[in-house]
Amino acid sequence: MHNAADGARHRLEVFVLPGIGEVRAGDDLAAIIAAAAGPAASRLADGDILAVTSKIVSKAEGRQVAASDREQAIADETVRVVATRAHPGGVTRIVENRQGLVMAAAGVDASNVEHGTVLLLPVDPDASARSLCAALRAATGLHLGVLITDTVGRPWRDGQTDIAIGAAGVAVLDDLRGTADAHGRRLDVTVAAVADEIAGATDLIKGKTSGNPVAVLRGLGHLVGAIDAGDRGARRLLRDSANDMFRVGSAEAYAEGYTAGLAAAAELAEPAAASAAASAGSDRAGTPAPAAQAGQLTVGAPSERADGLDVTSREVPAAEGAVGAPTESDNGPDVPSRGTASP
Structure with missing residues (x-):
């Protein structure tokens, strides 16, 4: 009823x-x-x-504070950067501010305030x-x-x-x-x-x-x-x-994961390269182990690290060079360049 x-x-x-x-x-x-x-x-x-x-x-x-540079005011209120994206009008920053809120520009507001000031x-x-x-x-x-x-x-x-x-x-x-x-x-x-x-x-x-x-x-x-x-x-x-x-952010998570993957691959490759070199030196009549050929390192089967990161096997050509600044891929987002030094 x-x-x-x-x-x-x-x-x-x-x-x-x-x-x-x-x-x-x-x-x-x-x-x-x-x-x-x-x-x-x-x-x-x-x-x-x-x-x-x-x-x-x-x-x-x-x-309301004087701030001819709004970007500095945003930086002052930022505790943690979550994601940053450049665009034709400037840079958008999603951050955690002093109040614990995650929002664009740390909540710093330049609208409906006197010229030359911003509102926190x-x-x-x-x-x-x-x-x-x-x-x-x-x-x-x-x-x-x-x-x-x-x-x-x-x-x-x-x-x-x-x-x-x-x-x-x-x-x-x-x-x-x-x-x-x-x-x-x-x-x-x-x-x-x-x-x-x-x-x-x-x-x-x-x-x-x-x-x-x-x-x-x-x-x-x-x-x-x-x-x-x-x-x-x-x-x-x-x-x-x-x-x-x-x-x-998605791009930041990708970059972090990629960097961690490269570090894991390098750790696994070092003992493999040392073992291959020792084997090649002791077997004078044999052929070099595959890891020693063509300047390549072979990363083995997936291995569980102490920090919980599994790394899948792959070959890393030495010619790729050292890890460098982010580069723009033709088919998607900017990703860090990858590679490793020659063994």
Whole structure:
């Protein structure tokens, strides 16, 4: 039987808070948002989730810095380079930044800021969300949740969407493991990234140039809870390195694997060459061993190394030369040149 509670659970409402205006360093962002919510916060209700664009949080926190060289600002915010690609307009760098987020340009933003400056992400987006959420609850008397959002691209998909980079008073994951699907089958891996889904939904009406940096999503009040200073917030959405199957870009992974393969082949070739030379010297009447012919090294059958790397047999002509700088292949991506010195 359908009831009112079920109907509310299956209905969402998303709207912007107009009149935010330009935010500057030192501004009281909670007071600005509360004012936009109308007299006595008339536009808000218990259980509402506010999605706040990171740009205005960064501006209020004074994260706008002089940077005539945006590339240097990106480098300063970078902890780890994931992938780099050159293109006619410059170089795109996908990196892990100080906040632990993997995104293009470390999240450094040069749009909608004064000329000669760039905008960095909040130092600690979860801490910013907690402070903002507590202030808004105090100002409105309502049980609200806050997400700080930013725009990112995604692997395997064109276009950009918003994700949650900071969260307070709202669950960021909905763990469905242990429950059953519509056919009674147990769910073992399903954990919905609800904070990212909310961020994407609210971005549909915030837009990028409309001047509406705060949106409200209503209808998911069951996700709104206590503000816990010990909660990891949106950091719970970051996958740790041990479980990250795509820690580097495809070209970088290929280059790393190729380099490791060459090193493994060289290690296996050294004892083979020494054995072949000894055999040729002791058998004066015989012919040289195959490994000594034509200046080639023969790498034997697959061998399991101590580090777990298996190397398949192949012949490495000495004429190929030493390992050098990357070269462009006619049939695909740039790959490092390969080869080995003559035995």
